[in-house]
Amino acid sequence: MEKVLLLHSSSDGQTIKIMRHIEKTLGEEYQCELVDLNQLPQIDFAQYGRILIGASVRYGHLNKKLYEFIDHNLTSLKKHKVGFFCVNLTARKEGKNTPETSAYMKKFLKKSPWQPKLQAVFAGALRYPRYTWFDRVMIRFIMRITGGETDTSKEVEYTDWPKVALFAEEFKAF
Known part of the structure; x- marks a missing residue:
């Protein structure tokens, strides 16, 4: 059974809800562990077959803790299978809900030294x-x-x- 780490930075819980949906979709062949990225956890990347990071946007910004986590773990993030998604209300609109069209994802990719190979943008909840x-x-x-x-x-x-x-x-x- 492959271990999967689900790291979240959530403002109001929708990112966690999305992570739980992904965990359910992955099925029983994966052992998932949900961890709050805002606590800046020490992660032993070797324990996990893959990692998924989900972060919400609040007032136009991703949480600063996300960027701190990336800075502290950049080498490991680049070596391992790590996907990323962001959650925001703007993504409720067609044409603003993909990594290529989301202003928040573009801003993240410009600011972050880590460029995830697997990316997504999801609409959140009001x-x-x-x-x-x-x-x-x-x-x-x-x-x-x-x-x-x-x-x-x-x-x-x-x-x-x-x-x-x-x-x-x-x-x-x-």
């Missing part, structure tokens, strides 16, 4: 009732500007689950 007052106001403002949902009583999941499952299959074949 969870107004769960946000703090400040986040609710700011995210509503951003959604108004971008033509998104502004009713703060709603929760909307934009994640394309068949696309996530397809990526999980690509990750298996990677």
Whole structure:
């Protein structure tokens, strides 16, 4: 049974939910371990057959801990089978939901010394009732500007689950 490390940097839990879906899609032939990348874990890359990193975008940025992790583990990331995906609300729109068309993925690839060979971009979820007052106001403002949902009583999941499952299959074949 191959060991797989699923590293996440999640703001509100949607990245973790996506990782769990990928874990389920991978099936019983893989032993998956889910770890919070924001804790800057020490990883023994040799323990794992493959690694997947998923990170969410908040206010236009990936978490700084992601970049710290990459800086500390760059040699290992380059040597091993490591895939990457980012999660953001902009990806709810056609034409902004692929590694080639996502401004956030382009920004990541420009800033990061690590260039993952396997990449994906997924739409996240809008969870107004769960946000703090400040986040609710700011995210509503951003959604108004971008033509998104502004009713703060709603929760909307934009994640394309068949696309996530397809990526999980690509990750298996990677």
